[in-house]
Amino acid sequence: MSRLFVCCLLFIGFSSILHAQSSQLSGRVLLQGVPVPNAMVHVDSTFYTTTDQHGVFTFQAIPYGQYVLYVRHTGLQLFSKRLQLCKAIHYEQDITLAWQLTTLHGIAVHESVSTKKVQESAMNLTIVQSDFIRKNLGGSLMQSLDKLPGVKSIGIGAGNSKPLIRGLGFNQVMVVENGVKHEGQQWGADHGLEIDQFAAGQVEIIKGPASFMYGPDAIGGAIDIKPISLPLAHTMGGTIDLAGKSNNGQWAASGYFYVRTNRWFLTGRFSLSEYGDFRVPADTVHVYSYAVPLYKQHVRNTAGKERNIHLSTGWLGKKLASIFYISRVYNKSGFFANAHGLEPRRVNHNLHDRSSRDIQMPAQEVTHHKIINKTTFNLQQHHIEWQNGFQHNFREEFNHYVNHGYMPPVYPTNRATPATLERSYKKSVFTTALKDEWKVGQHQFTIGANAEWQHNQIDGWSFLIPAFTQWQGGLYVYDKWRVNNQVILHGALRYDLGRIKIEEYADWFPSAIIENGDTSQQYLVRSTAISRRFASLNWSVGISYEPGRVFMKANLGSSFRMPIAKELGANGVNYHYFRYEKGDATLSPERSYQADISLGWKDEKMHITVSPFFNYFPNYIYLNPTSAHDYRYGAGNQVFYYAQSEVVRYGAEMQAQYSFSQQFEATLAAEYLYNEQLSGAKKGYTIPFTPPPSALLSLQYNIPFKQGMKDTYVGVEYRAVAAQNRVVPPERKTPSYQLFGFNAGTAIRCQEQTINIHLQIKNLFNTRYLDHTSFYRLIELPEMGRNIVLSLQVPFTWRKRSEEAKGS
Template sequence: MRVLLWLLAVAWVSFSAYGQQTYTLSGMIQDEKQRPLPGTSVLVTPGNFGVVSGADGVFLFENIPTGTYTIAVSFLGYHRFSDTLLLRNDLRLNIRLEPEMQTLREVTVTDHYEEQRKREESLNIEVVNDKFLKQNLGGSLMQSLERLPGVSSIDIGSGQSKPAIRGLGFNRVVVVENGIKHEAQQWGADHGLEVDQYAFDRIEVIKGPASLMYGSDAIGGVIDLKQIETPPKHTLGGNVNLTGKTNNDLAGTSAFIFGRKEKLFFTFRATLLDYADYRVPTDSVDIYSYRAALHNNRLRNTAGKEQNLHFSGGFQNNGTSTRFYVSNVRTKAGFFANTHGLEPRQVDTGLHDKSARDIQFPFQEVNHFKIINRSAVLKKNRQFRMELGYQRNFRQELSPYTNHGYMPSVFPSNMPFAAELERQFEKNIFSGNLKSTFQFSEKTEGTAGINSEYQKNRIHGRGFIIPAFEQITAGAFAWMKYKVSEHSQLQAGIRYDFGNIRTTPYHDWFESPVVTGEDTVWSFLQRAPELDRSFSSLTWSAGYNYNAGHFSLKANAGKSFRMPIAKELAANGVNYHRFSYEKGDPELSPEVSYQLDVGMEWNTRKFAIGITPFLNYFPNYIYLNPGFEHDRLYGNGNQVFYYTESEVFRCGGELHTHLNVARNFKTGVILNYIYSEQLSGDKIGFTLPFSPPASALFHLKYTPKNQAWLHNPYFSVDFKVAAAQNKIVPPEKKTPGYQTLNLGMGADIPWKKQAISLSLQVQNLLNEKYFNHTSYYRLINVPEAGRNVILNVHIPFSTHLK
């Protein structure tokens, strides 16, 4: 508590102390031939100051407080310019932009912003922009990011997935949207991320423990989703994205508009997606001992639809800004009818095969509403930031009533829920972050802050797996950065976390017999008791960065912490989607991780090579361990799994190399490898569940010269090779290796002062039948999607306001 109070005091002092002193920042933007570039976007952060250069290429910022800033300059067809400025008096710049040459680094899409972030972070980080997302558009956001080193996804059909970083997923990866941690029902293997992949302008992936800044669940890494920055003054614009996919007959559109006068600005986006059952390269699926035939190679009842709305609006002036974000993401998607509840013989195939676009039982509906406020105040050498958020995640799973065990054969009419309502979860989340950054000197910078979150999750329906619960977490941190020399810096920080979780007792809604001696009594069995547990931990992180010329080196060591969630502590029911009966352990300890990350890179204009190894040790890793029993009371003979903890060692890393073979021809390779071993428990010597196999991605890209009617054309080939995954934790199945071939092409078509962007992908060109070891459907032998042609058309528009 003393640490928390001290950090609060530091944040308040840094916010309130000293008067405000401001300066002007001006300059001229020119092209490679020293001609002025009018209409160039100039953004200065923090503070999100934005302007557009005039007809003479000149820009001007007024009333900017003293401090360290990053200036970013962007103009269509030119490389983005980024630099760090120490503003202590009026400053004038002359900036020259270079024509964009489509460098090979687009294998992971980099620019000056990414290089700046990498120099600042001692953890390994990947940064992608909206251009990367359009050229690698997948069925979900995480499928679009799978091309990044160390990133994979746990897929649920063609439209949903959850992130995994270096083999760690679920509640070990934090997803941040506009500064607030995204909270849904992410603990479930069948629960995807309820986010709109069209809504983000830039995404940062931090690989490794980032608990210091982002809280306890960031033990494996962070996916930081960022919307478009504050629009430049006196602008009105937007874009329309049109998307089509052949595999599941998807048709989608996402329309975006933004505007700003002087101090006030707004953005608005609407997204509509509709897709049919997706196709796999096989005409049947072997579900354990039963072969289910597929009509036209489609997984029946995997169709879905998505309807999303986003709005933001705010105010910015003289170092003070505030912005509200409001979003509503609504999805409806079917579950593969032949697998839900493991009753493939009872499926009405005639009903499902009549149409590929309808959504029959079983299906899920999810609505995620979110409102966030981000405010910032810049005063002299200090910055104060505050983020407040509210979220409501409402999820329903529906299926026809089927009695198991002692459930009545006919559903009672007096129940408070419908017979078709299998499960319902309603989670309300309140979040708050306070952070203050202060500049002690030209070499020393510090940050202190606090995070807090309250969750209340209520349940309903005829099925049970986790009880209702309330959870509160709070953390305080302090972080320092010291510039040792022009090329190197040290970083270090500490954090204290506290958390409490309380679960509500749960009893069956139907009676079961309880035999005591010779007596049999019918009663409502208790499935979950009341729990009240608290956790706390002190964690730390220390890092070093060295950047000189073409060489960079970074290293980070740290301790991370994660408190067990309600499912790990109190689960006691059938997971119909994972085909298991799961039981929690109320005595589990909080998870602790020690990790060492290293990154080395040599980067020139023609050649780059980098390696990012890591070591990871868990004294008590929590995971779902298969037992020998089978449940026949609540399900259909599902194997019983127990949440347990084990000592675990992990290591691995990524290697990437890129080469400009010729001016218009580039090639690159990305390698991923992870090794895990349990050092204690009854699975000693085994790996961890859902461990991705070693893989390699070979990339070729050809960029012809620009034509009058065609700019930035490209043709690319990706060849992915995945090794067999023979190291498993039963009942996982060994997964054979595979190879896939993907094609990509695209270009910008000039149109007035804008450019229409076209991107075309052919995923799984050879329609290869293969299995992804981390896929949700792998347990029941469902292969990955077949050939898929994806077309995305991006139509921008903009104008200047008087």
């Protein structure tokens, strides 16, 4: 591997020498005749700079070749122009920008620079802006993105969910926030991401393996959450976001402020949210054959609240910029009281039904702290980024003490662990990543390295997964070769190395062990000490081809994922599923091979894309149910153990948009996924949480008001979901269903501010249905009933850039 990596470096070095010829490029950026300071100017995605206080920018040395010059600034239209640099002379470009007017329509909203990034990528990439999230506001960020084909969420309750991309989730999908991999307790479906959706500026979704750039945990895809754009120089202001939901009485408020001088800036966001028990269109549900009546159709004890704080500050120079992101995300929520523990009957209905807004046990509290620094260097031809992050995730589950097996009937008073603390997890994570981008002729090279160290501690009277320490690192090289204006070739190579050390865990209570007729009391070891090392070399090749209205992208690659501590060392009752789970210390890493193609056609009225894919796992890791039952710890619960099997997956997504006129348009999004286990105990079956085929049809009419209001629209939605009859036992089949929705919105001009209003009515006809990717679907609990969602965004400005510019 070392020889291969050295050869790559030598090749890049010799290429740099052979293409040393360069040109100078400078210019001035104006807005209505006034210089625009601190505008971002970049040549392709390789050379970056910002304009000075007079609107002037300069690039000292750019190699000969064809480029695209971009100039962008918050609130202004993106400027782009193709350049041909072929002589060692000084090129000058004077650029006039215009104010940005945005019209929202369709499933995903893209700015020009985002559209170009999507077109040039060989991977299946979708980019959505914060306007899309506000327009489709859900209980969590992932629930706000579930209109995108191939993207779903494993939800528990109204405010918690995990991402699911093409049927893969948990540690198979990587979530990145502000450039750093988000690390929580992502192995569990019973809690959501510690992400504030109000703080998301732009979200990039990669469907399919993205390991060569993001790392091993992106074996199924990646969700990259970008921050809100930096404020203009010499400005001060902010926004207030308000939201309300009828189904669970949720209210949410988020305040954002910013202030910036010429180089320094400071931003802050404070988000609050509270909600009650959500309602379903059912009076009774059956929890494993036991009938549970619902008081006023409320799913008891699913209320919750959030308290989030985000701060960012930094210095923005021409050649050096450094930004700090600091956040604290807090969530407290209850679990459906009849579906947690060993016995659904042990519920105090008088207590839990007294109020729909209190949070009783069982419940969870999650606090996630994050500190991130991103420093960029622009050194002639090189754009270098160095990112460092620290995260601390603290999750606690609270419940009344329940003894089983040889646990004492009464909880000991001399134990340091409280009797109400069922489980807790404390994870500390340090990450660092360094990459360098530069251009040599028509080649844009990226070389990078990243490393991560994490330590997870456990506590509580119940045991499921052991404490562990893990580190992993990787090196990669990526070449983006623009053959001509129509063809771009991509190639990447990545090497990863990692190690996980699992700590031994023994029961805090003795068990009676009979040996040779003698009975002794022993503290049984539930998890033995494990130390495993993993390494893998992976690759990716691709092409993007756009000759005109027709376009094509294709990508072929491999990836791998280390098994996690739960898969290697679990040995306990999972109260959320009423099952006993056991890990396997001998599991090998998951490997994946995938081919992904996107074919499309576009003109002034229509845009259609079809994206078929094929995915092969030689050793997919899954949780396999057995006929055994555990009576020592699990009170007779069925035993599930982690196993591996050969799995094939294939399917397709389709997006189409047609404009009947400037005001009326239709959007169709559809998806299909098939997977099958080719070996192992469940040969011939699918894998869990496989979403059924579905289609979403949206009709939208844009109302052209002349004064006072803009971006006004009304729309209806129709979602059809097929039955999912291909399940892996003990999963249950889910029937087909159809849903209708309504949405409307407008932007009201009030003096010099614009107030954005969005209205949604979800599940318009209060339909009872089961979502196959929902956590509660396992106990046949229907999804949330009719829900009216109203959101409002009010911007405010204390100081404008134009006033400062006129005085300069």
